[in-house]
Amino acid sequence: MNAQSQAKSKPQYQFRAMSIADLDAIMEIEPHIYSHPWTRGNFADSLKSEHSAWVLLHDKKIVGYALMMMVLDEAHLLNLSISKTYQKQGLGRLLLEHMIGIARALNAANMFLEVRASNISAIALYENVGFNEMAVRRGYYPAHHGREDAILMGLAI
Structure with missing residues (x-):
């Protein structure tokens, strides 16, 4: 197989800024990958707050998304998600x-x-990309029975 035919057979992924118009597609993904998903309002509020929000597209279809808040010189990754059918393909790392x-x-x-x-x-x-565990936030996440701890991780950029 030559390089040209390999390029044609390789899936094409693109990034673009998230918009309110993307929320229907995102809300089709979010509840299938989280036990306690973000609401449409959470996403809308994040966009209204002008957080850095991106979608990952495959053939013009949203297959992933991420939102990040900047506070001074710190980036806080709020949500990074890949559609269940596209997981385990390296797209989480790509995003x-x-x-x-x-x-x-x-x-x-x-x-x-x-x-x-x-x-x-x-x-x-996250560890493979270079993040390190910094702390444990006890009871940070809602869970089906009580609360679940979060691992706070950080990466020097």
Whole structure:
């Protein structure tokens, strides 16, 4: 197989800024991947607050999204999600690296995030990209029975 035919068969992914018009598609994904998903209002509020919000597209279809809040020189990753049918294909890493690039472009010195202590695959991804555990936030997330701890992770950019 030559390089041209390989390029044609390789899936094409694109990033673009998220808009209110994307919320229907995002709300089709969010409840299928989280036990306690963000609401449409959470996303709308984040967009209204002008957080850095991006979607990952495959053939013009939203397959992932991420939102990040900047506070001075700190980037706080609020949500990074890949549609269930597109998980385990390296797209979480692709989207995370895109958001790190955006944080760098916004002159962030550090990026922070919280992740459920039970989300082993996400923790592994973050560690693989260079994030380090900084603290545990006890009872941070709602859970089906009580609350779940969050691992606070950070990355020097």
